[in-house]
Amino acid sequence: QSALTQPRSVSGSPGQSVTISCTGTSSDVGGYNYVSWYQLHPGQAPKLVIYDVNTRPSGVPDRFSGSKSDNTASLTISGLQAEDEGDYYCCSYAGHYTLVFGGGTKLTVL
Amino acid sequence: EVQLVESGGGLVQPGGSLRLSCAASGFTFSTYWMTWVRQAPGKGLEWVANINQDGSEKSYLDSVKGRFTISRDNAKNSLFLQMNSLRAEDTAMYYCARGLFSPNSWGQGTRVTVSS
Numbered sequence: 500q501s502a503l504t505q506p507r508s509v510s511g512s513p514g515q516s517v518t519i520s521c522t523g524t525s526s527d528v529g530g531y532n533y534v535s536w537y538q539l540h541p542g543q544a545p546k547l548v549i550y551d552v553n554t555r556p557s558g559v560p561d562r563f564s565g566s567k568s569d570n571t572a573s574l575t576i577s578g579l580q581a582e583d584e585g586d587y588y589c590c591s592y593a594g595h596y597t598l599v600f601g602g603g604t605k606l607t608v609l
Numbered sequence: 610e611v612q613l614v615e616s617g618g619g620l621v622q623p624g625g626s627l628r629l630s631c632a633a634s635g636f637t638f639s640t641y642w643m644t645w646v647r648q649a650p651g652k653g654l655e656w657v658a659n660i661n662q663d664g665s666e667k668s669y670l671d672s673v674k675g676r677f678t679i680s681r682d683n684a685k686n687s688l689f690l691q692m693n694s695l696r697a698e699d700t701a702m703y704y705c706a707r708g709l710f711s712p713n714s715w716g717q718g719t720r721v722t723v724s725s
Binding site: 533592597601 | 654656
């Protein structure tokens, strides 16, 4: 049950694209297509922005996209907007009905 | 509209107990896995426990096994987390969330502080 590895911070200017990586192992990220991404704003409940590696829930802009290669998943946000600033966490199913989260990445929109 | 409302948090001494509750509405509670996730101050999200639809399958984070018990009452649309032998490192905001593989609706959380 070791946390997935994410960069502590990323930044970009409005309109640019940023990518957040999430590295795990063959027992979690690499073993299942159940990677999800959450956006956290202070004082608010976490919001799901990507599930099943690359599927956007209804209402999430198509600027958000996800992918996976081997043991690393990625979240890309294109056309950055000020409202995208916040903390982002990846999450993966890890077998035996368990989940593991990443350490979180702080996105700053410059 | 899906709503999850946690309650039961508070200040407790090390070694003490608390029972968290999560009231669900806006969906058929009995058909979903449910999950507890926590976030310690200044730290990241951490999965705590899961329970399946009828309560027959439960999974726990290693560090809470034997101390925490997840349960549910489908007749009352409620999820619970009984926390015993609490430690300082259990101090966190505790969220209930709907779903197993990618919890897709979350409550606002209830704060648990373990301190003497």
